Amino acid sequence: MIRYLYRKSRILFVGINPHPGSYARGVPFSNNKMFWYLLSDAGLISETRDALGDDAALKRIYEARFNAVYGLGLLNVVERPTRDVSGLHKGEEAPGRKRIARAIRTQKPAVVCFIGKVTYARFKGSREVSFGWQEDIGGAKVFVMHFPLRGKAAVRVRELRRIARAARA
Template structure:
């Protein structure tokens, strides 16, 4: 069986590089990030002011127009992140570090604490918000995973608080 992969949506020097864990099977099948039924990622981007109009997963190719880029730490699509192996994450860390060094984002925003911890290791701080680490000069922030399975942030408004904080934080960096 051939592993399904999803191309990253990259641009040079984005304001923010959003980094998810890995693509869902649905996202890999349709060729767009955060394509799961009801996934609010694009609604969060619009409500937080990152994009000026409502978007859906088919608009992920337009994110670079707004200075946003999107990738995952692990490339292999799975039904659940728990299916990923240590080798998937090891390859992903190397690839992500190269991507960050190449495109030079101002901010690396990990979409969920799992993606953040998989990149920085078990000693990294937990929870959403600004982090002390830097990657190739980029500052680091964690926003809640938008998945409906995210028990820590079950409601849209709970997630939106952190996406808005990221927006304010990035705006301060621009000043």
């Protein structure tokens, strides 16, 4: 099970749902560490690839530093783990939509970053979604980034740097 850390985040990342491997480890995006490597490459966290690649070290980083030191948070639209989004049921995102909207309203992150178009589409309830900046939600800037597992890492690093700059503004 993943304990979601998001209180007082500057940047709140929103994923669609956990992978079973990540869920078992208790760390988001730990099945494939690419999200963590991208955060490091973009300068949002200061951790070595060796530490990020080690499950025990990554769990310590997530629990002790991700939110408290780096000011980052993460929630998923759906908490139930599946191998991919095709395992999700229609309407399953409704409780998560409310939970995330409440977190944005109460925690007031500077930026909310939806990880992938599918995530934002499920949150918004619309198929018409594009990458990049979206309409603000509750005073937070909203960005839809490319999913970390496919495509060129340089694109995602640039996106994360844009998000970091916006969170500092």
